[in-house]
Amino acid sequence: MTTLYLILQLAWTFFVIGAFTIGGGYAMLSLIQNQVVVEHPWISESAFTDIVAISQMTPGPIGINSATYVGYEVLFNATGSQFLGVCGSLTATLALILPSFLIMLLIVRFYLKFKSSRLYAGTMSWLKPSVVGLIGAAAIILIIKTTWTGFTPSVQVVSENFPDWKSWLLLASAFIASYWGKVNPIYVILAGAVLGIILY
């Protein structure tokens, strides 16, 4: 009974994520993170970071890969059953693409109208900057955690992701390599793994 409830909760959560993701995979990450790390106590910050890493290294869109993975983890952690884990990943993945499916079928029908609609283009031009902020927030939440007691915030570094100064060095070098060096993300992650084994 509780398992069924969990599956339904998972389905609804990922349906909403799918419906509100505008701006691609990284925007989707910010919504998934908010729902499964912040809103529901399903996955820890560091486990989510690992999932993002694995989703980036494997074929397919990062948003869908993370959903598949999160679906498995949530059900497996709650029940210990691999079969239910598979059910969880199926549920999360299909629920995630269902809204796109419905909306795209509408768009296909009114393709030409959408294409030339300035109202649509105008609305999108405002949504995109906001999505930039959402993605930035996803990155920040994996670095620091803010908890409020009344009106006083307390800010803490997520220590599983940043145990010491070496982590900050890794963060900075990865940014430089990826942004200015234009190194493929997969190589950046592999370099991180090798450096992790050497440094720790």
Next chain:
Amino acid sequence: MEKRVSLWEIFLVFAKIGAFTIGGGYAMIPLIQAEMSRRGWIADEDLPDIVALSQSAPGVMAVNISIFAGHKLRGVKGSIAATLGSILPSFLIILAIAMFFTAFKDNPWVERAFKGIRPVVISLIAVPMVKMAQKSCKNVWHWALAIVSLVLVSFLNVSPIYIILCVLVLGFSVSYYRINKEIPGQAGNDGEGGR
């Protein structure tokens, strides 16, 4: 389309595309283009529009393109075949890793590797964000919106869903107002938010 393409063929072509795109949606575009034009499924000159629409529709671009292309070939059934095809390879791979990784998570080597990977991943989220900001933040209001969204979500723990809903209403109202303010008949010059 004079000749009906079989659903199985659609499924296979998109499974191939799904299996070979590492790094998400944009990596997929050249592959989709090659496969589609080779088969005459989508003309090269139509692709930019399809990509643009798939990007702005909710969800993941790669899936949206599959839905679109599948629909063009065989209607709703074609959409389903294309979508299932494009997500199946990564679904199986992730599932295998998820089952495998839970057993190896506590291995000291894996633990050390992931200690190195975690900070790196955060940079890999930050880089596309910076690139998107350079492309889509065109005036001071856009920047303000980006910063307000960031602060609300990361420090005040507001759900991104509410932010998107509010911005949807805001963006729609501003654009509606701007479009209707213009003199009728002058509709040619576009430049929404770009000035």
